[in-house]
Amino acid sequence: MGTWDIGPFENDMAADFAYTLDETVKDKRESLVRATLTRTIQTLDYLESPEGAEAVAAAALIAAQCPGGEPISTSYGPDEALPVFAEDLRPLAVEALDRVVAEASELAELWDETPDGPKWRQSISRIRAVLAPEPAPRENPLFDL
Numbered sequence: 001m002g003t004w005d006i007g008p009f010e011n012d013m014a015a016d017f018a019y020t021l022d023e024t025v026k027d028k029r030e031s032l033v034r035a036t037l038t039r040t041i042q043t044l045d046y047l048e049s050p051e052g053a054e055a056v057a058a059a060a061l062i063a064a065q066c067p068g069g070e071p072i073s074t075s076y077g078p079d080e081a082l083p084v085f086a087e088d089l090r091p092l093a094v095e096a097l098d099r100v101v102a103e104a105s106e107l108a109e110l111w112d113e114t115p116d117g118p119k120w121r122q123s124i125s126r127i128r129a130v131l132a133p134e135p136a137p138r139e140n141p142l143f144d145l
Contacts, residue, residue: 006111006116006119006120006123007074007123008056008057008059008060008072008123008127009057009060009072009074009076009077010074010076011053013049013050013053013054013057014053014054014056014057014076015076017036017053017054017057017058018057018076018077018078018079020032021033021078021080021082022078022079022080026080026081026083027083029080029082029083030083030085030086030089033058033061033062033085033089034089034092036051036054036055036058036096037055037058037059037089037092037093037095037096038092039051039055040052040054040055040096040099040100041092041095041096041099043099045104046104046105046106047099047100047102047104047105047106047107048106049106049107049110052099052100052105052106052107052108053107055096055097055099055100056097056100056107056124056127057077058093058096059093059094059096059097059127059128059131060072060127061077061078061082061085062085062089062090062093062131063093063127063130063131065084065085066090066130066131067130067133068130068133069130070126070130090131090132091131091132093127093131094128094131094132097124097127097128097131098128100124101121101124108121
């Protein structure tokens with residue numbers, strides 16, 4: 001797999017995924033994203049790097065539509081308009097990202113063998129945080145101790 005940076009679309013498999021999205025009929029694009037995430041989550045054995053890279057790209061597309069999400073601005077991302085993704089894709093994307101960074105993941109193994117491994121894991125953590133933000137602390141506690 002050709003990889004040139006840590007971004008979610010900075011590798012051949014994610015760029016190919018973007019192309020597939022562009023070639024998919026508009027009303028089927030969300031289904032493709034959902035299927036990609038579901039396939040990753042349901043992989044019980046070793047997760048191969050192409051599937052992991054596609055899952056990261058799919059999760060980044062969903063996160064881009066969330067408050068605080070980074071837009072996909074690389075030329076390797078999809079060119080065609082994407083639907084507004086259903087909110088129930090967010091927890092699927094989180095679960096898929098968790099699977100991608102797990103022990104039995106080729107993509108995680110490959111990144112962990114490089115000096116940029118920690119930066120890659122941080123980029124995954126940022127996407128995950130947008131998809132599943134921590135609840136804000138309450139400003140007015142009921143009881144002061």
